[in-house]
Amino acid sequence: MVTIGTATVRTISETGIALEDGRTVRLAGIELANAAELGAGTALTLKRIAAVPDADRYGRLNAHVFIGESGTERWLQADLVGRGLARVSARVGDPVCARLLQASEQTARAAKLGLWGEPVYVIGKAEDPAGVLTRRGRLALVEGKVLSVRESGGTIYVNFGRRWSEDFTVTIAKRNERAFSAAGVAPKSLSGRRVRIRGWIEERGGPWAEASRPEQIEVLGN
Helix, strand or coil: CEEEEEEEEEEEECCEEEECCCCEEEECCEEECCCCCCCCCCEEEEEECCCCCCECCCCCEEEEEEECCCCCCEEHHHHHHHCCCEEECCCCCCHHHHHHHHHHHHHHHHCCCHHHHCHHHCCEECCCHHHHHCCCCCEEEEEEECCEEEEECCEEEEECCCCCCCCCEEEEEHHHHHHHHHCCCCHHHCCCCEEEEEEECEEECEEEEECCCHHHEEEEEC
């Protein structure tokens, strides 16, 4: 991460952190379930990942927020995820950063902290496409064993069943294959492996999700 400056909190809500200088920060890399807890006047250090746009479509600054002195500073995103107050998003922008956040999320999920105690956030099962479809239009986690990996045109299809019109499928653009391979999740190596997918669920016959970043796929084992 690269430090992009310091700031002071004015107010905070579920939409972001309003700063004294008039900017609004969106907490990059996570999806908040509730507003973060920060008092007015709290001093922040703002950092960003180069692969992530400076601002979102609403003009909010995408940033990772750190509180406290250098060396003992607290990473707000990791703190919120570790307490079950947020989930790791589908786009973190850096595999190493993503793994750190996902480890915190796993700990919170195992302990059923915060949002992980609510049924709506239960991890979906790829072998239950009807259940996965109930998450349509939302960010969801889905686990299952990859049956096959096929390529057609500029798209790689990661299939969790034999019937594309009914079963769960994940697509990866062929142009992104090198990035996935460099991160240790080469698409063609996923066949027969158990994986966890993090993405926005849509319906294309059966449930479907697009993976545009390697951190969206976690290999769990065979």
